[in-house]
Amino acid sequence: MDRTGIQQDSAQVEAVKDLAEVLGQKGIFTQESDRERYASDQSGLSGAMPLAVLRPASTEEVSRVLAICSRHRIGVVPQGGRTGLSGGACSPQGTVVLSTERMSGIIEIDHEAMTLTAWAGTPLEAVQEAARAAGLDYPVDIGARGTATIGGTIATNAGGIRVLQHGMTRPNVLGLEAVLADGSVVSRLGKTVKDNSGFDLKQLFIGSEGTLGVVTRAVLQLRRQVRHSALALFALPDHAAALACLAAGRQRFGSRIRAFEGMWPDYWDFVCHETSLATAPITGRHGFYLLVEVEAGASQPEEELEAFFAELFEQDLVEDGVLAKSLTEAQALWSVREAVGEVDEDFGPHINFDIGVSPSALGHFCDAADAVLATLPEAAGALKVGHLGDGNVHLLVAHDGSAAAEERIEAAIYGLLRNWQGTVTAEHGVGRIKARWLGHSRTPEELALMRGLKGQMDPLGILNPSALFLESED
Amino acid sequence: MDRTGIQQDSAQVEAVKDLAEVLGQKGIFTQESDRERYASDQSGLSGAMPLAVLRPASTEEVSRVLAICSRHRIGVVPQGGRTGLSGGACSPQGTVVLSTERMSGIIEIDHEAMTLTAWAGTPLEAVQEAARAAGLDYPVDIGARGTATIGGTIATNAGGIRVLQHGMTRPNVLGLEAVLADGSVVSRLGKTVKDNSGFDLKQLFIGSEGTLGVVTRAVLQLRRQVRHSALALFALPDHAAALACLAAGRQRFGSRIRAFEGMWPDYWDFVCHETSLATAPITGRHGFYLLVEVEAGASQPEEELEAFFAELFEQDLVEDGVLAKSLTEAQALWSVREAVGEVDEDFGPHINFDIGVSPSALGHFCDAADAVLATLPEAAGALKVGHLGDGNVHLLVAHDGSAAAEERIEAAIYGLLRNWQGTVTAEHGVGRIKARWLGHSRTPEELALMRGLKGQMDPLGILNPSALFLESED
Structure with missing residues (x-):
């Protein structure tokens, strides 16, 4: 992806003008200095300069903004706290960024139902603190809690260190509101714990990395606070x-x-x-x-x-x-x-694998990975740390920083994984970095169904283009 | 739905011939006496006589059978143990039944990963017993455990009395294999607890009542056995x-x-x-x-x-x-x-509501429901029993058995529910009985998205026609 500010074509200029009209001065950044800050996330991948940074302040504004982008066929990259490790929030050439930063705040805490309703842009830590202040707890926890947003953790189905007890983000979301590519608002913000009235649509938005809709609000299931x-x-x-x-x-x-x-x-x-x-x-x-x-x-x-x-x-x-x-x-x-x-500086250039296999197979997989790496001159050392009960290991493999070394090591590890019925990403997500390896853990039939769903829900492909799906790469 | 054996048209005769060829003698019932047993479930709704009862013995046979039904545009009603309470397994006119009864058995238990892999037709109780014999537990439990199948509990996202601790069926399914309407097999039978490699496709098949695919095998998450x-x-x-x-x-x-x-x-x-x-x-x-x-x-x-x-x-x-x-x-x-x-005989004709609201609102909703029922001469008494922590009440309302009384009572209760952001069915499912009331708990945008997904995954509408979606009613 090219970081230089290329000449915008007239359709793009027109689109940004329409967007500015809806969002007002506070709601859009068009200066290059502002836009640059929103181009990339924590993955190390560099995004291209976004055409504009949209900062809607309500579900209705998100809806109007997406309808405009659909009309102009402008790609939209939804962004929370940009703490992702897979490049899912890096903007490809010719797209706008949609930041949820102005849709922040706790809407309601219901003590009896043990729920917290919040805007997507609310930082995870703010939700955790509000829950604790109410004598309760929101159990999803990751290192980036201060910056990561609730919307981002939902869009990426964030995991972390508490998965063993309360699962990843998915089972902790009771209600969800999302806006589809065409601007329709799919809202279900009730607090029903059990609901079998038709398809559980929120499951589509959780973990799909902003490719099917933009999360605007959520009802979270709180838990009792662990005091000791x-x-x-x-x-x-x-x-x-x-x-x-x-x-x-x-x-x-x-x-x-x-x-x-x-x-x-x-x-x-x-x-x-x-x-x-x-x-x-x-x-x-x-x-x-x-x-x-x-x-x-x-x-x-x-x-x-x-x-x-x-x-x-x-x-x-x-x-x-x-x-x-x-x-x-x-x-x-x-x-x-x-x-x-914090190993980055000492360990040098490396690939951070986020492998998931059956918990019973994790030790054997790691032994096999070590054996494979021992045969690769490109692999300059490995570190393994992980969530044992979840069958999830973060395997860090050092190399000389060249694309060729990266390619060889990735091909070797993901090639090994293919035989273990595992996943190329247990919790970090696919984003733009792992899209090319998705076929190593999903079958052609699964990928075809995923593409079919994407085509149905976002026929113009405007939502987070080039994330998850290789073929829409610019 | 008409129960009389109507004359089959020539396309139907042709289809059944093709199906018999694939399934062999043991794999298909075409005698009227056999077919009649498969027409209905436990909902009280009477299904029409199915054209044939398909009894495939493998995923491959399910795949071939669905491809044939697609080609002939014959509706297929997937059936597990036929213990459903919403008519989701009742066969509409001119359809075939696909029973999973010959795809039964435990495939593997993995002690370290705490998983059990089983065929869809395995009775829930057989899974529970196998888990217990291994010193573990499968926590989903319902009264119909002896007859209900694992595939059926997955397709309907069965709840029951243990939801508070381990959730409904949804979070207890780790891996799933399902066959789509066109016969493609979408299989993901690994044991990864965490998996963010693209869309979590199994969520589409869990709770969609056989309208998006036919479940053939599943990997279930077992839990430690509670000994005391x-x-x-x-x-x-x-x-x-x-x-x-x-x-x-x-x-x-x-x-x-x-x-x-x-x-x-x-x-x-x-x-x-x-x-x-x-x-x-x-x-x-x-x-x-x-x-x-x-x-x-x-x-x-x-x-x-x-x-x-x-x-x-x-x-x-x-x-x-x-x-x-x-x-x-x-x-x-x-x-x-x-x-x-066991109240049926003593309580007489009644509607069995399966209402879900926020746990904090359950008491108030029940009071409001009592007040509404008190104004209805058609309502001859009510019983309320439920899962308190889940905000789910089974409200049984007696009436004179007439369709008019049923209509008036349903309209009143579901009309009330509309204002409570609740669900017309917390655990029993929509099936064919509640399809007309779905709009009382889902928005037009949600229903449009559901229809879009159905159209994408089953464009000919052959999977469980007239279940969930009103418009495909024959």
């Missing part, structure tokens, strides 16, 4: 032991397991020993590391975690462990896991 | 107290609440006093009754429920209570709630 939980770090002989720990943990704690995060030795050694990104809370070399968080049942969760450790130790499933005795200690344990967000 | 739980029945002053109990219960037990079922006095008095359907476990008159089941945390759940009762009693939220001390006593408590399945 305990956190421990376990060192284990290998990944197989971690799977056995997970099974034992499920028996003991059931749905009280809040996090079950896995770190492979390559990742552990890099952040704790090869760099100063984190301090090792456990000494010695081990084959696998687990961060386990459990919410309080009837008794003290710290005691429960200690008893759990004793049980696992007895069975030779764990070798060492440390229990957080204070909030500070808990933060220190989490910081090892969260250091993955 | 406690059950109590509480008598309360009113519905508002029940909501306060639910909030207090969530604080105390979190996700360990397994059931939170509500019974209004009209229902309680009818099954316990006016008939011999159940024996009242609590004496005296009360304003509301709650059945609360809690799974064991670290301590004894019986003691926890007793402490919970004491807390609520202190706040005047409950008036009386009884704790099940044995399995027999627990069954006796459940039998009051489950008597709703």
Whole structure:
């Protein structure tokens, strides 16, 4: 994608004029300095300069704006907080950006129904804080919480570290309002937990990365607040032991397991020993590391975690462990896991794979991936960290920064994945970076159905063009 | 719908001949005595005699059968156990039935991934039993478990009494295989818990009542088995107290609440006093009754429920209570709630509404419904029983059995519901009985999108014609 401000054709000029009329001065950015800030997200991909940045302030304005873009056949890139890692919010040549930043705010909290209704542009953290202030909790949590918006987390079906207990974003959305490409508003903002009255249309907008509609408002399912939980770090002989720990943990704690995060030795050694990104809370070399968080049942969760450790130790499933005795200690344990967000400078150019396979196959897949990478001179090191209970590993593979190396490594890893009935993206989404690899985890029949649905709902292809679908690439 | 065996036209005769060729002798019923058994479900609606009953034994046979039906433009009614309550499996004139009864059996259980893969025709109870034999649990549970099939529960997004803890069928399906109207097989039978690689196509088939595709196989998410739980029945002053109990219960037990079922006095008095359907476990008159089941945390759940009762009693939220001390006593408590399945004979002709509203609005909606019914001479009594935490009430309204009375009562109740942002069916589905009322809970824009999707995926309208969509009624 070309970043230079190319000459706009007359149809584009006309479209921007019509859009400005609807949105008013505050509602549209047309200066190059403003537009540049909205061209890209956190994926590393550079978008082209958008023709304009649309900043509608209501569902009605979104509707009018999309109708105009349809009429002029101008592509529209919906944007929340631009924290995505797959280029889904990077603007291709000749498109406008539609930012939800002026549609922000909590509309209602219903204590009895345990719901929160918010505008799409509301930051995730603002929703979490409002829920907590009401004595409740919104369980979807990701590192980018301060900037990521509710609309963005819905459009990308955001995952994160709490998926084990409450799922990804999808099951936490009760009601949704979205605007279709032609400007029609599909609104269902009730609080019914159960609803079998025809197709569950919100499922189409959740996780489709803005290619089927623009999310404007949502009713979120809040959960009871967890007031007390305990956190421990376990060192284990290998990944197989971690799977056995997970099974034992499920028996003991059931749905009280809040996090079950896995770190492979390559990742552990890099952040704790090869760099100063984190301090090792456990000494010695081990084959696998687990961060386990459990919410309080009837008794003290710290005691429960200690008893759990004793049980696992007895069975030779764990070798060492440390229990957080204070909030500070808990933060220190989490910081090892969260250091993955800060490896860029030390690790250098790399591909951040977001692989999902069956939880039972994750260890074997990672072994196979290591074996494949060992044969590739382009692969200059790998780090593995992931959500163990979800079968999701973030595999970071360093290379020399060349497109050729990237291509070879991607082809090797995604080629391997093809045989594992897994997914090329468990939580980051396809965006523009992984569109070409989609065929490695979806069948031709699935891709044909996806294209059919896209064609039905957005026949002119104006919604987030070149995201998800390769063929509409400019 | 006409039940008489009308003369088949020559195209239909030709189609049945082609189908018989693919399916072989065991795979098709063409005798009238056989066909008659497949015409209707448990809704009370009578289907027309199907042209033939197709009994494919594999995904490939389903694919070939649908391709033939597409070519001959013959409507196909997919059938599982025919236990539906909305007429979704009743065959309209001139259609064939596609029964999944020969595609039955558990394909695989994966202990580490906690998944079970099964053919669509497998009875729900067989899945539950296989999961339990493996030390795990499949949490979707409905009264018709012995006959209802996994495919049917997926196509109708079955709910039931365990929704509070693990949701309806939708979140318990990990992978799905379905055949489209043209015979293409859309298969995704992996065990990835998280998957953001493009549209989540399985969501289209879950709950769309066989109008978008025929489910053939599924990967189900199993849960850890609950080995110990406690059950109590509480008598309360009113519905508002029940909501306060639910909030207090969530604080105390979190996700360990397994059931939170509500019974209004009209229902309680009818099954316990006016008939011999159940024996009242609590004496005296009360304003509301709650059945609360809690799974064991670290301590004894019986003691926890007793402490919970004491807390609520202190706040005047409950008036009386009884704790099940044995399995027999627990069954006796459940039998009051489950008597709703046996009221037909004593209660006479009635409409079984399956209303869903916001959980916070359920009490007020029921009061409003009572007030509306009191003004209708056609309404000869009402019983209310429901899933309190889900905002779902089964409102049974007796009448003289005439179509006119039915029409008046339905118009009044659904007319009321329109203002509550609720749903005309929370869990039973639309089928053929509620299709005409769909506009009372879905907007014109939603209905237009639903029709667009149906047109895209089944352009000839051969899949379950006249279910969900009024306009394809014969």
